[in-house]
Amino acid sequence: MNQPLVCMTLTGKTLEENLKLVKKYEKYIDLVELRVDHLNEDEQLYARRFPAMIYQPCILTIRRDIDGGQFTGGDFARTNLFARALAFANPDKSKNFAFVDFEEDFHIPSIQDAAMAFGVRIIRSCHSMKEPILNIRERCDIMRKTGYEIPKIAFMPHSLSDVLNLLKEGEAMTQYEHILCAMGPEGFPSRVLASRTNSFLTYVSPEEVIENTKAIGHIDPVTINEMYHFKSINQETALYGIAGWPLLKTSSPAIHNKGYEEKKINAVYIPYRSQLISDTLTFCEGAGVKGLSVTIPHKESVMYYINEQSPEVAQIGACNTLVRKNNKWLGYNTDAPGFRRALEEFLGPVKIKHKKVAVIGAGGAAKAIVYVLKQMGARVCIFNRTVEAAMQLADKYGFNYCQLDAHCAAKLDEYSNLIVQTTSVGMNSEGPSNAENDPIYFYDFRGNELLFDIIYEPSTTPVMRRAELSGCRVCNGYKMLEYQAYEQFKLFTGRSYE
Structure with a gap:
């Protein structure tokens, strides 16, 4: 599978605002998603113009509120907006939407036929805002009505175990393009490790409007590229990270990932957020994480799961560092x-x-x-x-x-x-x-x-x-x-x- 693309979600209120954001971040992104549901009502009518205003491929999305979006109108109104945005295709395909996101229950043959006729690829999406989705491969197979469609699954995990299941299923999905994403704080690893799930893309949001997507776990395009070196992550990349909760802000990834870059080590260090250290360790064992920093509130509770500990850990009674060796967790204290x-x-x-x-x-x-x-x-x-x-x-x-x-x-x-x-x-x-x-x-x-x-x-x-x-x-x-x-x-x- 190809390296995942970085797709910047645009949730500005006007096309002009979104255009400025694209120009600012263009060197960090491969394509954009225009969230028409976030546009002012009068601006929604002119969404058709946007692809011709930029140089990147663009996804057309009008997300319903039940799927985590802002659109509260009826199906008829939304269908009309889709039709208006896809109509009057330009002979130059770069000036048309490259993709359109239709939910798995949205089937309007005339619009789907128009999209296919104009060369607009369909992303067939499923969003579960409250529950994890476990049968990922099966759901993707069902959603992929034709070879022209890209199935997308995004869900809110209850634990890191749900994220591990996504990674495991995604690793085996190499037959067709797909988009897999776990949302929220626990789901963060799935965004940075999109190459592990063979995902077609990962979503980011510009810093200026990130509050619109922070709840579902977006980070900005600069961070995913410059801190996490997203484009360099592959199947051989060694995984490290930090365990804690809520872990709202941490400078540890910046420090460690800078070290890997300077020493030319193929590794990435990311946050693994969970209220239970047992959940974190289960994820890390399954995902092949080789080392883990441990922070609030797990430095003492992690002691129950260490197979071997340094003399300092035994004396101090707290552990902030784990190394995975021979299927065992070795505990240290660098605090x-x-x-x-x-x-x-x-x-x-x-x-x-x-x-x-x-x-x-x-x-x-x-x-x-x-x-x-x-x-x-x-x-x-x-x-x-x-x-x-x-x-x-x-x-x-x-x-x-x-x-x-x-x-x-x-x-x-x-x-x-x-x-x-x-x-x-x-x-x-x-x-x-x-x-x-x-x-x-x-x-x-x-x-x-x-x-x-x-x-x-x-x-x-x-x-x-x-x-x-x-x-x-x-x-x-x-x-x-x-x-x-x-x-x-x-x-x-x-x-x-x-």
Whole structure:
């Protein structure tokens, strides 16, 4: 099968808006899909003009609301729009729509005959917005009425296991062109790994209108090309990635994929999103993933599934790196060396031996950080909303602990030479500090504290901003992420990143 094409879905309100988007992204795409259902009503009448305005092949789509689109009119009105858009074919076929998307239950012989007569290929589509589709090959065979049609299946998976089924069935489908896609956050691997399913194309959306398609899992054409190197992925490409939930934003793919490109390694690193680490591991085993970064909330629960673990993992009680070898998962912890290197850079000449350090949180990341602070000779107090978790972690190293609430301000002040914030509170939060986005909102910074927040998105969290305004030196978690990723890269590939 040929390499999948990159198709940019156009959901602008006017033809002119969509034309500007095509011109902006033309070097990243192979064809476009004009979503007439997103056009203003008066603009819909002139959809016929669009193919002649661009140089790329164009798919005509008028998606009904029941299939995830915006069209709410009746079948008669939609049929008229299809007829109008396909009518008066230009002798120059490049000025006509190259494809038209008809749902599997849309059968209007006159329009289908016109499409075939004008050389417009029919994409026969099936969309399941709430349930996975499992019998993919069978459904495609049924939808493909003639050899002229391209069957398309897009569904919302309930788990990564549904996505794995799509990959497995797609791998065996080499007899005819087809389009396969799992939607939503879990479905993301199917978009980047379209070559694995022998899919005719994968869909992307321009950054300017991506909110229109974000719920079904679109990414932008620049990211799929420059970060994931989509055109280079083939059946021999080694798979790596990151496991977590919800994993809304992660810089790990950018770091790892840059390394593969620079070292000329045929590999790709992508997010595998699932609420259950067991679901992720089942997918990874079935898809042949060779290495996995593990992030929130799986760093502790993954311990139950490791076949062999490094001494650091055993001591820390949390794992953030898995390597697949001889059908076994080997567990490592690169958070610890990553944090230590980033912290030492941040501290500079300042030594924390015998200094009083507050650790906010007692989860998987905190466990690695407390392990490092013990090695560095710090005197630590662990603050956590669930005091039992703080006590358990503190007792392991002979440290103090305290419940994290407004009553602990004095204790926090006592251990404020360095404050290390390890929770997810503040992640993806740009607003002013409050009880929801600042884990120590009740604490008044004096200005001489050092604050290390392991969150890196946003680059300045609400607690960091508040500390900075008080005169404190602050550091986010990007360098920690980067340095632990370098360690993972070596475990994955056997080669140094730097």
